[in-house]
Amino acid sequence: MNNNYYLRYEKTENVKYVSHLDFVRMFGRALRRAHLPIAYSEGFNPHPLLGFALPLSVGYTSECEILEIALTEELSTEEIMQRFNRVLPDGVKILSVHEGKSNMKKLDIALYQVFPEKTPAGILEFLAMDKILIEKKTKSGIKETDIRPDIKGIKVTLGKIEMTLSAGSRNNLKPEVVIAAMNKYIAGYNSGDCRYHRKQIFDLEMNVI
Amino acid sequence: MSSLQNLDKLFSKVQKATHYCGGELNSVIKNPEDVKIRYAFAFPDTYEVGMSHLGMKILYHILNKREDTYCERVFAPWIDMEEEMREAGVPLFTNETHTPVKEFDFLGITLQYEMCYSNVLNMLSLAGIPLLSSERGEDDPFVNGGGPCAYNPEPLAEIFDFFTMGEGEDVIGELMDAFNEWKEEGGTRKDYLKKIAKIEGIYVPSLYDVSYNEDGTIKSMAPNCPEAPVKVKKRIISDLDKVTYPDKFIVPFSDIVHDRSNIEVFRGCIRGCRFCQAGMIYRPVREKSADTLVKDACALIESTGYEEMGLSSLSTSDYTQLPELTDKLLALTEKEKVSLSLPSLRVDNFSLDLMERVQKVRKSGLTFAPEAGSQRMRDVINKNVSEEDLIKSATLAFEGGWNSVKLYFMIGLPYEDYPDIKGISELAEKVVECFYKSDKTNKRRPPSVTLSVASFVPKPFTPFQWAAQDSIETLSEKQLFLKNEIRNRKIRYNYHQSDVSVLEGVFARGDRKLGKVLLRAHELGCKLDGWNECFSLEKWEQAFNDCGIDMEFYTRARDYDEILPWDFVDIGVTREFMINENEKAKQALTTPNCREKCSGCGAAKLCKEKKGCVCFE
Numbered sequence A: 001m002n003n004n005y006y007l008r009y010e011k012t013e014n015v016k017y018v019s020h021l022d023f024v025r026m027f028g029r030a031l032r033r034a035h036l037p038i039a040y041s042e043g044f045n046p047h048p049l050l051g052f053a054l055p056l057s058v059g060y061t062s063e064c065e066i067l068e069i070a071l072t073e074e075l076s077t078e079e080i081m082q083r084f085n086r087v088l089p090d091g092v093k094i095l096s097v098h099e100g101k102s103n104m105k106k107l108d109i110a111l112y113q114v115f116p117e118k119t120p121a122g123i124l125e126f127l128a129m130d131k132i133l134i135e136k137k138t139k140s141g142i143k144e145t146d147i148r149p150d151i152k153g154i155k156v157t158l159g160k161i162e163m164t165l166s167a168g169s170r171n172n173l174k175p176e177v178v179i180a181a182m183n184k185y186i187a188g189y190n191s192g193d194c195r196y197h198r199k200q201i202f203d204l205e206m207n208v209i
Numbered sequence B: 001m002s003s004l005q006n007l008d009k010l011f012s013k014v015q016k017a018t019h020y021c022g023g024e025l026n027s028v029i030k031n032p033e034d035v036k037i038r039y040a041f042a043f044p045d046t047y048e049v050g051m052s053h054l055g056m057k058i059l060y061h062i063l064n065k066r067e068d069t070y071c072e073r074v075f076a077p078w079i080d081m082e083e084e085m086r087e088a089g090v091p092l093f094t095n096e097t098h099t100p101v102k103e104f105d106f107l108g109i110t111l112q113y114e115m116c117y118s119n120v121l122n123m124l125s126l127a128g129i130p131l132l133s134s135e136r137g138e139d140d141p142f143v144n145g146g147g148p149c150a151y152n153p154e155p156l157a158e159i160f161d162f163f164t165m166g167e168g169e170d171v172i173g174e175l176m177d178a179f180n181e182w183k184e185e186g187g188t189r190k191d192y193l194k195k196i197a198k199i200e201g202i203y204v205p206s207l208y209d210v211s212y213n214e215d216g217t218i219k220s221m222a223p224n225c226p227e228a229p230v231k232v233k234k235r236i237i238s239d240l241d242k243v244t245y246p247d248k249f250i251v252p253f254s255d256i257v258h259d260r261s262n263i264e265v266f267r268g269c270i271r272g273c274r275f276c277q278a279g280m281i282y283r284p285v286r287e288k289s290a291d292t293l294v295k296d297a298c299a300l301i302e303s304t305g306y307e308e309m310g311l312s313s314l315s316t317s318d319y320t321q322l323p324e325l326t327d328k329l330l331a332l333t334e335k336e337k338v339s340l341s342l343p344s345l346r347v348d349n350f351s352l353d354l355m356e357r358v359q360k361v362r363k364s365g366l367t368f369a370p371e372a373g374s375q376r377m378r379d380v381i382n383k384n385v386s387e388e389d390l391i392k393s394a395t396l397a398f399e400g401g402w403n404s405v406k407l408y409f410m411i412g413l414p415y416e417d418y419p420d421i422k423g424i425s426e427l428a429e430k431v432v433e434c435f436y437k438s439d440k441t442n443k444r445r446p447p448s449v450t451l452s453v454a455s456f457v458p459k460p461f462t463p464f465q466w467a468a469q470d471s472i473e474t475l476s477e478k479q480l481f482l483k484n485e486i487r488n489r490k491i492r493y494n495y496h497q498s499d500v501s502v503l504e505g506v507f508a509r510g511d512r513k514l515g516k517v518l519l520r521a522h523e524l525g526c527k528l529d530g531w532n533e534c535f536s537l538e539k540w541e542q543a544f545n546d547c548g549i550d551m552e553f554y555t556r557a558r559d560y561d562e563i564l565p566w567d568f569v570d571i572g573v574t575r576e577f578m579i580n581e582n583e584k585a586k587q588a589l590t591t592p593n594c595r596e597k598c599s600g601c602g603a604a605k606l607c608k609e610k611k612g613c614v615c616f617e
């Protein structure tokens, strides 16, 4: 019988350009260095049983990433956290370890923090728009899409824009797309280069995952 | 010293930011304030190529073991990154601390192949370091070259401040010690260069004058100061069991060419193929014991977590403790759930059995390297493989269920004729035939034979260093001839660009006069020549034309009494041995390998320690 755990980890500036796939491989190697009794899949090419929540875009930092692992032995959550953190490269850190499975399959909404060079004076008009149309490249050419339904909320404070957006497999809206729309529709606004940070993930009822 | 800020703007715009930003597991972090020497180690090609290179890992480790030194890495940026850097005015910087390379004490550049020379110049220019050694000031880093191409460094003589000949583990420390002494003495740049010219294995080109005959050949080359030796002797490590081997490899985040840990089984090669530079310059063979290797392997698995472990050496089948080593490694890798990646081994019952144990299921391709098609030609190049051996091995492989084999050949070899080239297709036919002749092969899976045919490039320090190199036209003709000879649909034919081979040969055997061609090619925008999408023969031809230099001067045959640009380097193997080998080649006579019978090549004198060295077995 395998023992299931899930880990919450952060991905900071140092490693933000590491792609999701490269991150998955990095964790596989870290598990070996940590000597954690990881369960392997069956078959000719056994690979460690790992599960990740919503992939993070390249260039984003996050403090709410989730990794599910299955171990062949029971270990205390502190032990797992210690062993892992000892072998992870700078910039990746396990923040907490929990027993069982996470609710990541229910993921529906994510909260992002965006740090632009300039914040807009007001956001209300933008949010009051019926439709926020952006151009999206698809296989069959450029298509207009309305992103308004996927924006749950936007809050602007000094130097920071917080966005609550649809996330996950049903609908997924990236904050950089919202920034592009703000640049397009808010008169005179130019965000400049932005940093993106994922702060929290939620299910449909806004319960933290 | 300052690390660059605001690089994020660049990183966010390029495709592979992880190639430039550092922070990989096991990369070394030191406070630059705490060290006396800062050494930038450059691999003049892209990150994924450079990070796969073992020599760099070794020297990085050895330099960083010193408390007074901080070694950091730098690679040739890809086109997108270079554009961003030039536009933003950001100079070449190291991956670890993002410090401009110009601010370092040393810039060490490893020269693995001639086609990276344009990258060397481009990296210097991106770094804002004067391209010519003579134009560098007291604040510029010392530009140091090493690696196989340093054995004929002459085309780069005006660009580098000095070169290191041979294995670097010991000499790099001596260079650092000399640097500290020199700093205390408060000398000039030139003082340092004179000081290190006395260290065995160090070549300072500015301390030598070269004069030429009217026909462009060398009249003389001699030191212009007492510190510089007439002959520069290569350095080797005598006892590989005692030399430091990294217990940690940097683990890149992104995929690289050889993404695994590696242990180095031995150096050198017993075989003595006459075209092969590695087989001569790394002589004599020195082995590591199986115990040391298992220890190295354990440390690397522990520190990297790599899922794959490779063995590194030339002709690994010649390792005397191979069965013992593979048994021990398999026990280790199975326990740690690491897969063992085997180098190409001579195909026999032992290796097939080994592959069976290692790969368990996937029977992908096997490779053979007969190198030449006819027996006469294989004797010319001293590749001691007979047709019978090859057919026997191929039959074994087919019967063992490996249904696709790859055969490596060369064309354009000295003393070659069209029947020899035809021999390549005939041999390939026989390999296909042996599949059908055997009643133990699985006829439902037809065999596939792939021919990979490279163009021969004459290299310094080989018995063929005097030979003429075929022109691009002749090579293309020969490739086409061979293509037409191949009629069997089970045989696939791949060949290499012959224009690159010719250019490679020109620089491999080049002299100081080629320095200006390199500078001109750089001006014309030559870079990343190892990448098909970047290489431009036209630009190189223009560079030669603009400088009034004829490539044919460098592809021609040489006489034994001509002074060759690299004659001042002593690699241990004697000139007499090379001449004798070339003479034997003309008569298609073979020379036994080091284990069958020592041929007295001269390399034995390099080994101070007899243990592990083939010359004293």
Ligand code: SF4
Binding pocket: B283, B284, B285, B593, B594, B595, B597, B598, B599, B600, B601, B602, B603, B604, B614, B615
């Ligand atoms: S001295 Fe003899 S054994 Fe040693 S490398 Fe030369 S030929 Fe081989």
